[in-house]
Amino acid sequence: MPPEPRTASGAAITFFVLAVLFGVLGLGSLNSDDDGRITDTAYRLGYDYGSFVLSAILLGIGLAVHARHRSRRSATADRWPRTYDQWQQLHQVWRATWLCRRCRVTFLPAAALRPDSDASPAIPVPRFLPWAADTAQQDHRPGTPTTSG
Structure with a gap:
């Protein structure tokens, strides 16, 4: 039996979920108060925005994986079943x-x-x-x- 056609790949969904989780973690770190204990500017930027950068990277990887899945699926679009x-x-x-x-x-x-x-x-x-x-x-x-x- 041919495999069931999927609309999204599991790997892309995993990357999207991880991106959302790190985005939420980044929002939580913005709300935390450190009472001025962190004085290094680079460390402070990484602490405040590192989760957002990681979230953006995971989102980009997820979009790339999803685009590859769609291109592979459209390459086999002449095969049946498609839906x-x-x-x-x-x-x-x-x-x-x-x-x-x-x-x-x-x-x-x-x-x-x-x-x-x-x-x-x-x-x-x-x-x-x-x-x-x-x-x-x-x-x-x-x-x-x-x-x-």
Whole structure:
């Protein structure tokens, strides 16, 4: 089964969450009062704004990871399924399909997806993935509700 399409990568989400956490930590450090104990200007700037700088760096890394994920996903945009709904259609066909290990074929039994659907012909295992994608893409595939009009 092809993997479920995702809209965002887990790594990018992790970087975004860390950026927000360090931003909140930076806001907390601005509110703290040190009673003038820190006299070094560079140390004071790092103490006050270091969390914001780290937050900006993490945000930039997260945006770069997300952009790479999107470019990789758009490079495979000609492949099907592209959306979660399309993936669910393919998953429905995948789950209803039976495999005969002895014969090395797959098939949809009669009424596997819909009560009035016919059995499919035997499909050799190497041709199963393209057949399942074609079957799931059809508007009149087994299991889709029919509209009378």
